[in-house]
Amino acid sequence: MDLLDELAAQARATVESGYYEGAEPQLAQPPSLAKAIASKPRAVLAELKPASPTSGPLRPFDLGTARRLGEAGARGLSVLTEPHTFQGSLVNLRAASQLGVPAMMKDIVVADRQLAAARRCGSRAVLLIATLHARGLAELGLRAMVDAAHHHGLEAMVEVANIEEFRAAQGTGCELIGINNRDLRTMKVDLNRTADILGRARKDRLVVGLSGVHTRQDADRLFESGCDAVLVGTNLMKAADPASALGALL
Numbered sequence: 001m002d003l004l005d006e007l008a009a010q011a012r013a014t015v016e017s018g019y020y021e022g023a024e025p026q027l028a029q030p031p032s033l034a035k036a037i038a039s040k041p042r043a044v045l046a047e048l049k050p051a052s053p054t055s056g057p058l059r060p061f062d063l064g065t066a067r068r069l070g071e072a073g074a075r076g077l078s079v080l081t082e083p084h085t086f087q088g089s090l091v092n093l094r095a096a097s098q099l100g101v102p103a104m105m106k107d108i109v110v111a112d113r114q115l116a117a118a119r120r121c122g123s124r125a126v127l128l129i130a131t132l133h134a135r136g137l138a139e140l141g142l143r144a145m146v147d148a149a150h151h152h153g154l155e156a157m158v159e160v161a162n163i164e165e166f167r168a169a170q171g172t173g174c175e176l177i178g179i180n181n182r183d184l185r186t187m188k189v190d191l192n193r194t195a196d197i198l199g200r201a202r203k204d205r206l207v208v209g210l211s212g213v214h215t216r217q218d219a220d221r222l223f224e225s226g227c228d229a230v231l232v233g234t235n236l237m238k239a240a241d242p243a244s245a246l247g248a249l250l
Helices: 003-016 033-038 063-071 090-099 112-120 130-134 142-151 163-170 192-200 216-225 234-238 242-247
Strands: 043-048 076-080 103-106 125-129 155-160 176-180 206-210 229-232
Touching (some): 003 112, 033 076, 033 206, 063 242, 076 090, 090 103, 112 142, 155 163
16 A cells, blocks of 8 residues: 555545534635636645645644735635645635635545535535546546536546546546646655656646645746646745745746
């Protein structure tokens, strides 16, 4: 087993624990993440990530920080809701979704119940990890999970790690494809992965570069490779002033 297998097993246990149940639905339609990205040539998504498997504790969720990131130009907020390894919370997602910036639930999504929770908490989009579906670790196949997300009123970003997964994502109705530059088997980051995949693929929808952006030069590499947006988490969460760190990437 690698980290993703472990996270998927943990996610299934969390689903069965009832963590994703309850909470009154938010009836207002949140703003579109895809439209927010498409409206700006150099879009950055800011990730609110209290902890990570590689860096440990980062920055506890703070609504003021989330608000300042939106004011500093983040086109969307990726909010961790996985409560164990990443120390996320559905409460954080509900709070961030009230700021007027499109919110995306970032979790290890293996079940439809998680999608329902995302929409109840005001999320406009959800991240789906293609490798989970390729390994049969989710209750639905990738295409069916994307369709389920749409049923709940969510946009779908499919995270891919190679050209085969990229093409599989293109076979779904997802609005966004995220290319993860981190190898989940070794946890090493290689920004060349994005360029390699986009150099071999027909780009037919919005693409987001995931992982490994620490400097403006890193962001430039991904934009030059063909990304429409980059998602930045650890770098912002480690910064003394996350909003200023975001501004340096724009």
